[in-house]
Amino acid sequence: xxxxxxxxxxxxxxxxxxxxxxxxxxxxxxxxxxxxxxxxxxxxxxxxxxxxxxxxxxxxxxxxxxxxxxxxxxxxxxxxxxxxxxxxxxxxxxxxxxxxxxxxxxxxxxxxxxxxxxxxxxxxxxxxxxxxxxxxxxxxxxxxxxxxxxxxxxxxxxxxxxxxxxxxxxxxxxxxxxxxxxxxxxxxxxxxxxxxxxxxxxxxxxxxxxxxxxxxxxxxxxxxxxxxxxxxxxxxxxxxxxxxxxxxxxxxxxxxxxxxxxxxxxxxxxxxxxxxxxxxx
Numbered sequence: 001x002x003x004x005x006x007x008x009x010x011x012x013x014x015x016x017x018x019x020x021x022x023x024x025x026x027x028x029x030x031x032x033x034x035x036x037x038x039x040x041x042x043x044x045x046x047x048x049x050x051x052x053x054x055x056x057x058x059x060x061x062x063x064x065x066x067x068x069x070x071x072x073x074x075x076x077x078x079x080x081x082x083x084x085x086x087x088x089x090x091x092x093x094x095x096x097x098x099x100x101x102x103x104x105x106x107x108x109x110x111x112x113x114x115x116x117x118x119x120x121x122x123x124x125x126x127x128x129x130x131x132x133x134x135x136x137x138x139x140x141x142x143x144x145x146x147x148x149x150x151x152x153x154x155x156x157x158x159x160x161x162x163x164x165x166x167x168x169x170x171x172x173x174x175x176x177x178x179x180x181x182x183x184x185x186x187x188x189x190x191x192x193x194x195x196x197x198x199x200x201x202x203x204x205x206x207x208x209x210x211x212x213x214x215x216x217x218x219x220x221x222x223x224x225x226x227x228x229x230x231x232x233x234x235x236x237x238x239x240x241x242x243x244x245x246x247x248x249x250x251x252x253x254x255x256x257x258x259x260x261x262x263x264x265x266x267x268x269x270x271x272x273x274x275x276x277x278x279x280x281x
Contacts (some may be wrong), residue, residue, distance in 0.1 A: 059215030066210050068133050069124055075223055078117040078159060080110040084140040085156040086119075086206075092136040093206040098265040101161070101204060108177045109161055109203070112193045116162040116200060116233060118224045120216055121154045136208060158207040158216045160224045162237075164197035169257060169271040170238045174201040175264040199273075200234040221252055229276045236276050240269035 063071055078086065083106040090100040101109075110117060123144055124135070141153035165174040178189035188195065202224075207217045228234055240260045241249060249272045250256060260269040 063214035068130050074121040077114055078110050078119045079114055083107050083110050085137045086159055088137045088140050089206050092209055105177050108181050113163055118160045119156055120158040120220050123152050124155045125150050125152045158220050161204045162200050162202045163193035165199045165201040166194045166197040170201045170240050172262050198235040200228055200237040202237055202239040237274040239272050246270055
């Protein structure tokens with residue numbers, strides 16, 4: 001379920017000039033100095049070229065190329081009214097249907113514990129988008145303001161959705177939800193969100209496919225870890241992930257505790273835990 005190059009200054013002459021009259025110029029020496037200068041200039045040009053290429057291939061540059069509108073993100077907790085967009089986002093981001101949350105599960109989680117979620121939104125004016133722009137969450141985006149003349153909407157680009165659990169790692173019980181949650185009237189259940197749990201069970205980090213690799217996942221994860229720590233929402237954040245994502249989460253400070261017992265979506269997961277007593281990297 002849960003994807004710098006420094007510029008070298010041109011070399012300076014370390015020998016200060018003298019007041020003595022210059023003697024005859026050694027032809028070989030003059031050629032050597034010119035060669036050194038040419039070499040320094042060539043190295044400088046190479047370094048500047050590498051820097052320009054690096055800037056063109058930066059996450060920020062890739063993001064702006066991927067979006068036909070300015071990236072001015074609004075990062076906020078999700079609400080149950082965002083559930084349809086969350087469904088669309090996961091449908092687009094997770095190729096395996098077994099790894100997606102159902103609409104009912106999103107409604108449960110965003111009704112029961114919305115404070116454990118976070119979304120990255122961007123304001124978009126649909127009429128100004130080129131026909132080539134395909135945003136899977138545009139169809140479920142809500143108006144920024146009622147009766148706004150330009151029809152601007154707030155489009156979901158990425159989300160994190162979680163609940164609380166009582167274990168040390170995320171379990172199948174955490175991944176589940178009580179089917180009668182609408183009629184339980186706040187009573188606890190054996191599965192799903194546990195209000196007194198110390199582990200924040202992160203179920204989904206999803207980014208629109210066209211924006212993956214542009215730094216949005218990193219941005220929302222760092223913001224989320226700061227949020228749950230600052231609000232004292234748990235002792236740790238746990239998640240399960242496939243082998244190819246272990247390194248990705250380790251870069252944020254998650255520890256790999258080995259193969260998970262969770263069989264959600266067919267199993268094959270790794271238990272990852274972030275200690276909230278530490279500092280996000």
